[in-house]
Amino acid sequence: MGTLTKAQYRMRKLNLVSMIPPLVAVGALLVAIDAKTWWQAVVLGIGVVAAIVATERWTAGHLFRVAWPCLIVTAAVWILGALTFDGHTSFYGITIVGPLIIPKLPRRRGAAALVLIAFVAAVGALKLLVSPGNLPATLIQYLVIPTAATVVATGLMIPGQRFYDLVEELDQSREREAELAVIRERMRFASDLHDIQGHTLHVVKLKIALAEKLLHSDLDRVAEELGELHALVGDTIKQTKELAYAQRRLNLSAELENAKNLFEAASIRVRVDREAEVDAQAGELLGQVLRETTTNILRHAQAKQVRITLSASGITIVNDGVADAPLPELSGLATLRQRLADSGGELTVEQKDRRFVTAAAFPRNREAGKDDR
Structure with missing residues (x-):
């Protein structure tokens, strides 16, 4: 991807300011609440970092450079957290990264969304088999909440991505209009220059032919024609300068x-x-x-x-x-x-x-x- 346009740069800056701080704050809070040991904090923290990296690259338009590594990391964090140390908030990373990737896919977005939701739900359902005690709480914490969060995040990101696409299309349309305006102005200038120079050259050709006819019969008329030619060329030079400085009328x-x-x-x-x-x-x-x-x-x-x-x-x-x-x-x-x-x-x-x-x-x-x- 090339250099960002002004509109894209402003949109990226707005996204960074509005998305990254809340993601960091919520992620840090969830790690503090859910982690019981330092290694649990590391695992949950890795999921949060992967989500932040993916979001930052998404705002820059370079998501697919880190998309799959971040998705794999957050999926692993969800599996590890849910099945090994009761990390019921370990789904946080994948509910950020997955919904960022799906709207950017060239095709089969619906199928990808279903796979993502099914994966989150399957890990939650597997937790029910691993830890059957206190079934209602486990069901809510590991199946209902993660699955619902994934559905909501994915559902919001797909129309949100359409909005960003429209903004980018509008920006590109403005760029094309500006380019067309420049082309039209160049064509106008070239046409005016053609009018001035082409007209003058044809008149010069005509008067020179007339002067050649009169060269041996009417020298006074020849001198008159040459004087008019001199004046015409001078006027053409003046008009060309006026055209260059947008003063020609x-x-x-x-x-x-x-x-x-x-x-x-x-x-x-x-x-x-x-x-x-x-x-x-x-x-x-x-x-x-x-x-x-x-x-x-x-x-x-x-x-x-x-x-x-x-x-x-x-x-x-x-x-x-x-x-x-x-x-x-x-x-x-x-x-x-x-x-x-x-x-x-x-x-x-x-x-x-x-x-x-x-x-x-x-x-x-x-x-x-x-x-x-």
Whole structure:
């Protein structure tokens, strides 16, 4: 077993404090009451020590390292005490160790419980044959009380172990949730970094191709394109730093203007219909959708026309130039779909009639707009 978690450590500490002192106190008291000679005290004391060792290892989750030796020792103490020197409390150790072991068994717990109870009762019954005098007292001290104590202890430990298992499962569930949160954050960071760097690299490629075309015909335009490239790279460096320090915020208006300029630079006719404004949180997500869609159009489509419509409920981007083929897998949009869903929105993509439609919407914003009207 590995290092204990914080919850397991707290549970172990609680168990040690709540169980070990009473076990020691009761065990010492029983030895003092029952032992008539020093060697009887040693025998009974060994049973108490075995019970304490088993309990301490149980709280640490290492019970099976000592389980069987402790069980054998306490069983021997019960046999020796009951049959040789009238040690009617010598069952104490086995009623501690046995019920600790049984709930930890992988299977046949019921059968093991019956065997334990039968063993304790059998030793008590054997005492009746060895010492037939004063039958009622012997019956109570060696058969009824030990057997009842074993039944009660075993019956309490089985549901108690289930409780500890639930606590451990809950702790493991919390650990898994924390790990998933870290993974989701890493995926979010990677997706944002992909948005920034991927978008920039495609724009750089586009502008360099344009500059190469104009190199021998319009040097002023080439200089303008190179200046824009310089500014774009500087802005990308700034956005990357903001992302690293969790300060990055997309501006939807800036993204709309940027998308328009990029499409025009690629000789794609673009129309922007801005019917309404959206709130800042929704605007940031819509800006991410617009940026990712712009990159996809420049990469995957032979578009001649693009129409961007911004409404109170969301944004819709429609482009032509789509081949008659199955809907491509767009991993960036798949990631954004989950982000919108987490914020109460929805992202849909549709391909028909050689057109590709990307729509991101927040239904609650749509309903609010209807109520205002």
